[in-house]
Amino acid sequence: MANTAELEGVKEIEQIIGGMGMAIQGLEANPSKFKSDRLFFEAVKAYYERLHRANLAGEPIADSGLFVPVEVYRAMDIPYFLAEYHSILLTGMIGEGIFRFMDIAESYGLSNEICSPHRVAIGLAKSGMIPRPSFAVSTATSCDQTLKLYENLANVYGIPAFLVDSPYGSSERDLAYARTQVKKLIAFLEEQTGKKLDLDRLREVIAISKQCYDYWEKICDLRKSVPCPIGSRDSIKDFGVLVTSAGTPQGLRYFQDRYQEIKARVDQKLGAIPNERHRVAWLYVLPLFDLSIADWMEQEFEAVLVVDTMSYASDIVLDPSDPIDYLAKKPLKSGFIKLTYGDGGVTGFSKMMAQQIRDYRADVAMMLAHWSCRQYCATAKMLRDDVTQEAGVPFLIVDGDLLDSRVVSGAQMRNKISEFFKTLGK
Template identity: 35%
Template sequence: MKKVKLTELEEVLNFYRNARREMGEEPPEEKKINALTFECLIDFLEETLRVADEGKKKIGWFGPGITREPLLAMDIHPYRAELLVGLLPTSRPEVLRRYVDIAENAGLPAEMCSIDRGAVGLILSGQLPPPDFIVGASLPCDNIVIGYQIYNNYLGVPSYHPDAPYGDDEESIRYYADQLKGMIAFMEAQTGKKMDWDRLKEIVEESNRAYEYLLETNELRKAVPCPQSGRLLTMSNFLNSVGAGQPKGTAVFRQIHEDARKRARLGLGVVEEERSRTVWFMLPTYFDLSIFDWMEQEFGAVIVMDMFSYATIDPVDTSTPESMLRGLAVKALNAPMARQLRGPTDFYTDDLVRVCEEYQGDCVIYAGHEGCKMAWGSVGLIRETCKEIDRPLLVFDMDAFSAPPAASGEIRRRIEEFFCTVVQP
């Protein structure tokens, strides 16, 4: 395979190396979560660059609806095509907008999700590690499905796309488990190796440990006041992309849990006076996560739960290969957005009602990403649901990843108006 110069990955790696270095060898207690998160990401990016440079190990791109554990078990380097699009808004937002422009100039419509446009721009510019093959499911949205078809057609590599079911009953789960079995057979053909089921069991059990920490942390967030900032909620899905099934990923979830347990035991909240328990049930403002901190400081409004961290399923049963496939199918179908948006609107509204009740949420924010067309069609039903449970709802649109600089100020204005006139008049 031809070697490539992955400049943007190297720049992001250096950004996080410097950020970690500034924390010191033994970071203070309040910085330990970020320090461990950065270490997990640094390890993954270093491994990605090494594998791409050496060309000895297969690289498999995996999309939403696919968990990384089967790839790890077969000694395949798992890489998510959207990863850099998610990292650039924090480290180098102007760079992401440049790659979005490259994709639009190549013919992608501006109405397409910025995740796809950013990824295509990076692919066209040779800035992503070249995959040996691609596996990507038919969820959670049309944009992602089309995006993976574009990636595959441009790169010309073998691909396998498990068909995700519409429902969540036992028949649907069995169907998707069989689809994952087919995906494993595809990867065996691509690598010339058989699945090591004992190795998969070890990796899944490591993932289970991290997931159990997440479940326990979510329980602790039900305390009044909420013991941790809403900003920490944005980490769980990201960590699953780069650290699931590996000890460094588990270490982050353990540290988050220990911090939440300690603060909950002492009755400590994020702010001196918690005045609102907000449920943020759509995409975070990845282009400016400081909005969450601002909400806490200005209005005492703590995001107690969001759509990306809400977890309700059991850990994966590792007793047999069949039970692991079933458990991984359930895990994939219940991933953020896949759980709420792949099927009927009831999936979304039922979760929303449960979260508002379990976490004593007193208001709801629907920050609608411009690319999420399937979700915008449900806003009317979401409004009706919020009326039925007597929770004020704020709806606004945004580009969650490549928003222009002025967008942050406009969103803050909308949120301020919501809290000052509706939630806390």
């Protein structure tokens, strides 16, 4: 075991694990509406515990993008660190303390217009506050800034990097190319770790992963119910478990229990709030520095987010009988990837958003124009015009940033949302 005084990120990861443990204890003492909330913290805690053990033991660690098919890591017993997810999680824990790491990244040379989770990730790396990785892996999805993040992390640490050149489309030609990329990823991981992939073990992991995704898709469908059975923030937990724990028993238990609890609420016609007045389709992601905005919308305007782009399962069919094909298709199961960057470009995305609004019976559409997100901000007006015409619902663009409240504060966002609801006149 390495000298912990010389290791990076030991104390910081221990604090994360401790925070998860405290959350679990709190839910045991005072259970929430959903018992599966505790399983969320247990799953994410187990992910960080595995990472922590690897750091202490000097095992190779992958610095990984969110949309790399993590099942291959699980099958090869490779611990992985999700730089973007960690940045988001940490923001929820330390609030404005996160600005420090953005500033460090900017002093390193990153523009303040770079995506805030990416600036935080670089700032944490430069501060020695996360486990030192042995190699980096990213995907061509979700955005160009993601590519540059992992290039920068590789430069900071002086480590090799691999790009899974995942296509944006889902044609057979696209998927054939994606399968070649999965094979190259496996070869890269074998070279970096000295481990050989056991296909039988991969099939075991994928079998569990498939069940996780099946339950997640069912949960997404349950949100179509009137009234919507879960609140605006609940779906964010699902994404966290998918990226940290897909293919694990902890992840499967979470999704099994989550589905059963939500299904029971639908059967009993129980909504997230007593009187559902508005059903909101939220395009892109909530402002993650202030998720209480969602609670405020429920309380102030009886408005529930029934669907959002990040927590939406696409129509891609995952077949576990072919492990390579499964891994190639899996990133496209995320609506965030398949709908935003996939077939049909902006026009196709607009049509799919309009269809979502109809399927989920939303009467309002909103979009966070995350100011450093080139593709969303560049298409915001086109999306608003097209979706309004296709679906016939009012559409609000909310300016802001995912993590940096200095761009637009939570109070400013609330003011804009409040004025919007006043114009609806109902």
